[in-house]
Amino acid sequence: MIGDPAGAILHSEGLADEIQVSPRKGAGGPIINDFTIVAATVNGTGSQTANLALLRALFKMGIPVNGKNIFPSNIQGLPTWFHVRVSYEGFVARSDSAEIVIAFNQSTVQDDLAMVAPGGVFLYPTEWNLAESREDIIYYALPVNLLVSQANGQGKVKDYLANMAYVGVITQLLGINRSYIEEALQYHFGHRASVVTQNMAVVDAAFQWSAANLTKQDPYQVEPLDLTAGNILITGNEAAALGAVFGGVTLTSWYPITPSTSMIDALNDFLPKLRTDPESGQATYVVIQAEDELAAAGMIMGAGFAGARAMTATSGPGISLMSEFVGLGYFSEIPCVIWDIQRVGPSTGLPTRTSQGDVLFAYYLGHGDTNNVLLFPATPGECFDFGVQAFDLADQLQTPVLVLSDLDLGMNTWMSEPFSYPAEPIKRGKVLSAEEVEAQGFFRYVDRDGDGITYRTLPGNNHPRAAYFNRGTGHNEKAVYSEKAEDWRKNMDRLKRKFETARRLVPSPIIDHVDGARIGIIAFGSTLPAVDEARFRLAESGLPISFMRLRSLPINEEVRAFVERYETNYVVELNRDGQIHQILTVELSDLPGRLVSLAGMDGLPLTASHLINQLKEQELTR
Amino acid sequence: MSQRGAQRQNAIGLTQADYKGQPTSLCQGCGHNSISSQIVSVAFELSIQPHEIVRLSGIGCSSKSPAYFLGRSHGFNSLHGRMPSVGTGTLMANHQLLAIGVSGDGDTASIGLGQFKHMMRRNVRMVYIVENNGVYGLTKGQFSATADEGQELKYAGKNPFPPEELCIEAIASGCTFVARSFSGDPKQVRELLKAALSHRGTAMLDIISPCVTFNNRDTATKSYGWGKAHAERLLDIAYIPRDFVPRRDEIMVEDFSPGEVKLVRLHDGSYIQLRKLEEEFDPTDRLRALTRLELARRNEEMITGLLYIDPDRPSLAEVSNLGETPLAYLPEEKIRPTRQALAQIMRAML
Numbered sequence: 001m002i003g004d005p006a007g008a009i010l011h012s013e014g015l016a017d018e019i020q021v022s023p024r025k026g027a028g029g030p031i032i033n034d035f036t037i038v039a040a041t042v043n044g045t046g047s048q049t050a051n052l053a054l055l056r057a058l059f060k061m062g063i064p065v066n067g068k069n070i071f072p073s074n075i076q077g078l079p080t081w082f083h084v085r086v087s088y089e090g091f092v093a094r095s096d097s098a099e100i101v102i103a104f105n106q107s108t109v110q111d112d113l114a115m116v117a118p119g120g121v122f123l124y125p126t127e128w129n130l131a132e133s134r135e136d137i138i139y140y141a142l143p144v145n146l147l148v149s150q151a152n153g154q155g156k157v158k159d160y161l162a163n164m165a166y167v168g169v170i171t172q173l174l175g176i177n178r179s180y181i182e183e184a185l186q187y188h189f190g191h192r193a194s195v196v197t198q199n200m201a202v203v204d205a206a207f208q209w210s211a212a213n214l215t216k217q218d219p220y221q222v223e224p225l226d227l228t229a230g231n232i233l234i235t236g237n238e239a240a241a242l243g244a245v246f247g248g249v250t251l252t253s254w255y256p257i258t259p260s261t262s263m264i265d266a267l268n269d270f271l272p273k274l275r276t277d278p279e280s281g282q283a284t285y286v287v288i289q290a291e292d293e294l295a296a297a298g299m300i301m302g303a304g305f306a307g308a309r310a311m312t313a314t315s316g317p318g319i320s321l322m323s324e325f326v327g328l329g330y331f332s333e334i335p336c337v338i339w340d341i342q343r344v345g346p347s348t349g350l351p352t353r354t355s356q357g358d359v360l361f362a363y364y365l366g367h368g369d370t371n372n373v374l375l376f377p378a379t380p381g382e383c384f385d386f387g388v389q390a391f392d393l394a395d396q397l398q399t400p401v402l403v404l405s406d407l408d409l410g411m412n413t414w415m416s417e418p419f420s421y422p423a424e425p426i427k428r429g430k431v432l433s434a435e436e437v438e439a440q441g442f443f444r445y446v447d448r449d450g451d452g453i454t455y456r457t458l459p460g461n462n463h464p465r466a467a468y469f470n471r472g473t474g475h476n477e478k479a480v481y482s483e484k485a486e487d488w489r490k491n492m493d494r495l496k497r498k499f500e501t502a503r504r505l506v507p508s509p510i511i512d513h514v515d516g517a518r519i520g521i522i523a524f525g526s527t528l529p530a531v532d533e534a535r536f537r538l539a540e541s542g543l544p545i546s547f548m549r550l551r552s553l554p555i556n557e558e559v560r561a562f563v564e565r566y567e568t569n570y571v572v573e574l575n576r577d578g579q580i581h582q583i584l585t586v587e588l589s590d591l592p593g594r595l596v597s598l599a600g601m602d603g604l605p606l607t608a609s610h611l612i613n614q615l616k617e618q619e620l621t622r
Numbered sequence: 623m624s625q626r627g628a629q630r631q632n633a634i635g636l637t638q639a640d641y642k643g644q645p646t647s648l649c650q651g652c653g654h655n656s657i658s659s660q661i662v663s664v665a666f667e668l669s670i671q672p673h674e675i676v677r678l679s680g681i682g683c684s685s686k687s688p689a690y691f692l693g694r695s696h697g698f699n700s701l702h703g704r705m706p707s708v709g710t711g712t713l714m715a716n717h718q719l720l721a722i723g724v725s726g727d728g729d730t731a732s733i734g735l736g737q738f739k740h741m742m743r744r745n746v747r748m749v750y751i752v753e754n755n756g757v758y759g760l761t762k763g764q765f766s767a768t769a770d771e772g773q774e775l776k777y778a779g780k781n782p783f784p785p786e787e788l789c790i791e792a793i794a795s796g797c798t799f800v801a802r803s804f805s806g807d808p809k810q811v812r813e814l815l816k817a818a819l820s821h822r823g824t825a826m827l828d829i830i831s832p833c834v835t836f837n838n839r840d841t842a843t844k845s846y847g848w849g850k851a852h853a854e855r856l857l858d859i860a861y862i863p864r865d866f867v868p869r870r871d872e873i874m875v876e877d878f879s880p881g882e883v884k885l886v887r888l889h890d891g892s893y894i895q896l897r898k899l900e901e902e903f904d905p906t907d908r909l910r911a912l913t914r915l916e917l918a919r920r921n922e923e924m925i926t927g928l929l930y931i932d933p934d935r936p937s938l939a940e941v942s943n944l945g946e947t948p949l950a951y952l953p954e955e956k957i958r959p960t961r962q963a964l965a966q967i968m969r970a971m972l
Contacts, residue, residue: 232971246964248957250949251714253707270967274959282945284956286714288938290707291740298700298707298737299714305698306676307950308715309957324701418968421961426954458950459696460716462673464640469677469689469697480644481689 044076050163056184066092093529168206241266243387253299297325327366335394353603452498533608653805653831684726703734706741717939745823816861864891
């Protein structure tokens with residue numbers, strides 16, 4: 001079906017056909033390592049342990065996987081769905097189709113039933129006495145209570161253990177290696193042997209029951225591969241926290257908010273182990289749980305001013321509260337790092353669903369003329385790298401750096417190459433010592449180097465001329481209060497010059513030019529896996545597409561060159577208004593008509609098939 | 623001060639002029655200017671190295687004043703009501719700094735009340751001065767939350783609400799050093815400032831500092847006239863630096879009767895000498911301090927002096943297990959774990 005890449009007619013013919021995403025429809029034979037399992041459970045019943053055990057066991061078998069928890073804003077009782085994508089091709093985006101549905105939540109049974117792909121599997125507790133109404137799927141009923149009581153589970157533990165019943169049945173039905181389930185549980189429970197044993201008793205009981213009582217009628221199977229060796233499984237938030245630890249974070253102030261809290265949890269886990277001075281036993285960091293996001297932002301501003309590597313992690317509502325301090329940080333030029341693990345807004349919105357909706361707000365956060373540096377990690381590896389780099393950039397540019405991750409990247413479990421140790425030493429930017437003040441003199445806001453970045457001193461510097469008064473009010477080059485028009489204009493022009501310098505320092509886009517491509521996709525952050533998969537399928541259908549993944553704002557010349565090269569650049573993002581599209585349209589206003597917005601957001605991670613359909617619709621109507 | 627006096631050097635060879643700031647832009651006769659002067663003379667008298675101090679403030683007339691003292695110390699004029707969080711961050715990044723923060727009654731009692739209380743709860747080591755005049759000055763004469771109930775102002779009309787009592791708020795929030803003073807009593811302000819600078823945690827000084835432009839009628843409790851007529855010292859306070867060793871029997875005074883002297887040892891080895899002027903009052907007794915403040919509120923008394931002190935509660939920096947070197951000055955090898963440490967973590971996640 002590969003046509004002449006330059007021939008629009010052939011494209012249209014190719015595109016007009018249905019493009020299959022995983023799993024590819026087979027000829028009735030087994031479907032191996034290519035499906036999605038969805039476990040529908042009740043929030044707070046311990047099902048996460050069961051789901052992560054399945055995920056890790058598949059990963060240990062060398063099969064590429066991704067785990068996504070679609071969960072409610074709730075502690076206990078509301079429905080939650082855990083998606084495990086299994087893909088020999090290595091595609092880890094969310095899939096629209098669910099081949100195996102584990103229905104363990106009676107309140108959502110009708111929706112869960114409707115979710116099963118034709119030919120798929122519906123696994124549910126025998127106790128429900130469900131009428132098996134769909135004829136195009138395969139039902140397996142398992143006696144959960146029986147299996148748990150066989151394994152001596154009682155009381156509250158019984159509820160938790162019930163989830164292990166489906167782990168056992170799935171393990172048997174798909175052909176997962178039992179020892180990997182045990183290994184995964186050991187990883188999860190930190191080698192607490194008795195808990196592992198108790199859980200494995202249920203897994204084994206269910207496995208044996210399945211082998212003895214179920215006749216496999218479905219085509220889904222797993223077989224060992226060697227595609228995950230050397231990789232780790234980790235969430236973006238854990239990776240980001242680890243990056244901050246290796247980036248030399250010294251002060252963290254934060255206020256609990258989903259979906260950023262797990263990043264701080266990870267920091268609180270890593271910091272005592274990695275950043276306690278082995279000689280003195282004293283901490284080389286502090287983490288302060290603030291009374292609100294205003295105070296969290298205030299603390300990192302104070303700390304950044306005083307020379308700490310200061311950070312916070314929050315989400316949209318917190319960013320709203322931090323806007324006054326970010327404006328101060330921009331204007332009085334204070335280094336600090338703010339992680340925004342985006343969730344769905346406006347307002348409280350959907351607190352447990354993913355979005356890329358804070359881009360415009362964050363970019364211009366603060367009243368008056370403000371421009372902020374944004375970083376867009378797309379993988380756990382980049383969360384780690386940007387965890388380090390954000391501090392260097394903040395110190396070099398003397399400005400708040402906002403890292404825009406999201407719930408999907410931050411809280412879900414991803415495969416990743418192990419992280420690389422920072423290649424370069426810590427960059428502290430233009431900070432003058434007492435000796436340097438003596439030799440060079442010091443005025444806080446004089447642009448000696450012409451790059452808009454001035455020199456600063458830290459409190460505690462004992463040179464008599466080292467002190468200055470940091471202020472959010474109008475100031476001259478000596479940091480003295482000034483309402484003079486000329487002082488104001490000069491300072492704001494210099495800040496703009498500094499932002500131009502930022503273009504050269506921030507991470508460049510990752511660009512993949514494809515031979516024969518006529519169009520390009522521009523995306524950023526967690527849509528990467530869906531974009532990769534869609535491009536692969538579309539290339540198979542005769543539509544090669546080049547790709548530029550933005551990793552930061554402001555943009556640089558590489559971004560311009562990419563847009564110039566393609567007659568149509570589709571800008572893919574998870575928000576309603578096409579926020580990156582708007583920014584690019586303004587910044588590349590001399591390249592009209594080349595940018596087409598493919599924005600949209602419903603709280604769920606992007607799927608390849610959704611993107612393919614959008615692109616087909618666009619290309620066929622052009 | 624005479625020309626000769628201005629050139630007098632302190633123990634570290636600095637003159638009083640070395641502790642001055644920019645010329646003030648506040649109104650002539652503003653109580654805040656008097657407080658700035660006392661800060662200058664205390665820092666000079668105690669021979670504090672200017673680089674060991676950080677000045678902090680929020681927004682408002684009061685918060686402009688740090689520009690007018692200690693020009694050789696770093697400073698941070700932050701946002702309205704947000705000095706406590708900025709101060710907390712600054713002082714955790716560098717816990718060796720002495721912080722002098724200046725706020726006002728709008729900055730503290732209204733927009734900043736939450737941060738004010740949480741800073742004290744954490745016992746951040748900082749001198750927190752509220753220059754309290756009961757009125758908004760820069761926005762020209764609105765009531766603040768510490769204005770008197772029933773008070774009338776030219777533009778604002780009559781105030782129907784009771785005032786916030788900042789000393790009670792402070793004690794209730796766990797503040798470990800709470801004092802009230804009057805900018806017309808410079809001697810007391812100085813001694814309180816000295817003691818506050820030696821205190822282990824947050825030292826809150828609520829200083830009635832009249833606004834000569836908008837709230838200085840003699841009937842207003844924040845006026846010069848009222849202060850001069852009504853300010854009543856509960857005790858006399860004197861600060862004894864740490865190199866001065868008091869007689870043992872003075873330290874051991876247990877019966878703290880009117881006219882008698884009590885010494886409170888501060889964490890840095892200095893002492894506060896308190897000469898008691900009232901029978902029932904003891905500033906180391908939290909309940910009595912609260913009772914006395916409530917009584918004063920009921921009777922419209924303007925009691926001054928050290929109202930409450932707990933010299934022993936550790937500061938936020940102390941409970942955070944920090945070493946001697948400030949976090950801001952830790953070298954790379956202390957803040958970036960080794961290559962082996964990362965490799966080990968990665969292996970465990972394989």
